[in-house]
Amino acid sequence: MSFLEVQAVSKRFGGLLAVSDASFTVAEGSITGLIGPNGAGKTTLFAIVSGFEAPNTGEIRWRGERITGRPPHLLAQAGIARTFQIVQPFAGLSVRENIAVGAFLRHPKRAEAIAVAEEVAARVGLTEELDKPAAALTVSGRKRVELAKALATQPKLLLLDEVLAGLNPSEVRDIVPVVRAVRDSGITVLMIEHVMQAVMNLCETVHVLAQGRIIASGTPAEVVADSAVIEAYLGHGAATRLSGGAHA
């Protein structure tokens, strides 16, 4: 029984097959990466796992239980939290109130929820910003709020949709240990990521999605050497040209 199991999931939007027969698993306690070129269907797959979209075929199993098509708020209660690629702050609220919305899920009392929110803020480095309106933060700050809101729901599985996108290298360096600390606190992480520096650094296992299909799985070092993966990113024939170039 896997922690999270995606089985032969397909999702069609009109004529576009966004996800096609995708299967992969996530091991408990791991940091697993989901990478792939733009338009590969990563975000759609995330939306399916987190309940925002229902797949046309296939199913999602979470600790052996079928959760396909369950609405997001029930999945959040069960312990699956997600962040959004395009950050979704509650713009009119302070950072503290933003994070507290997540904390209220398991702490009905306001004082407790606020305390949890402040504790989570400290974990992601937002203590200084607690009283600022979320709309006033930098991109890096908003990404941290996005992460903190999800963490405040005290999930068992955290789905991170490009939390590092749009950050400069030093900001990436700052957040990488935060993500690792999240995993070390016992939360399994599944992350979509384009920043390869972070993927190589963080993930134990990586699944590569291209044109809706899983084309490779393995350790980061294995998949970046995989010829199917190189071709998916760089175009047909790229793998042979690269190895041919080495001969010349």
Add this chain to the structure above:
Amino acid sequence: MTAKDLLPIAIFAILAALLPVFVTAGTWLNFAVFTLILCLAAQGWNILGGYGGQYSFGHAAFFGTGAYVAAILQTRLGINPYPGFLAGIAAAAVIGWIIGFLSFRSGLRGSYFALVTLAFAEVFRVLANAAEFTGGAAGLLIKLDVRPENFQFASRGVFFWVALGLVTVVLVITRALERSRLGAQLVAVRENEDAARALGVDVFRVKLSAITLSAGITGAAGALYAQYFLYLDSSIAYGTWISVEALLAPIIGGAGTVFGPVIGGIILHSLSEFTKSLVGRIPGVDLVIFGVLLILVVRFPPRDIPGVIRAWRKR
């Protein structure tokens, strides 16, 4: 909720309660009671529209239901007005729940939700105008029987205190909502529905709770209106005027704030009375004033009068 949260409400209630001691002129007290009733209706709207971001254009449906149920129970069935008053609130809350269930289940948001609520209110108005037990077009007259145990008072001052008491209770309820999980989730739904769902907020349930509470409060305003003026017809109870009053006051005074609807209600009615006394009773002149005020307020962020004053003082 802490003592600090309740202090402004207590100060407001105590200061306002002194009004009938100093002002004894009937017309002024009449004006004050009427304003408080409309503030109460606006406080109801503020729960759903201000905190929840679900703009209803049909709070008349709840105002009218509260008013008719309270009036019909005593005129047709001879039930004491106090339980009748509570029944009016309950009936309005039930109607709110039903309208909420139907429209939120179908995922109506924004202008679609506004239009559906407007349509519901209009349907109720037409039905109340046609039905016999509502008195039809002739309306419904509650028999004058001035006894405190009959919820009728010889002095307008007493009625003022009753209305003020209800407004104060709702101020406390609103403050408690702000400090509660439901309140936080409701604001989250207003700000970003998808983000709220991802954090485990049951958006449908939260909206449904909000519209039920909202409708109950506006229903209380309707029931109080019936009890004070002792006359109702369909265009008073279910008329568009009350839907507009209920949403204008919070928007002008500060939607999604505890005092917003009360501040807005007082400003609106003081202005319209003032204009009437200046230019005489030209029909609709108060609506012109409301319109101009609304345009001015939404023209400049932060889009409510307390915000405009704060922005001014910062200069």
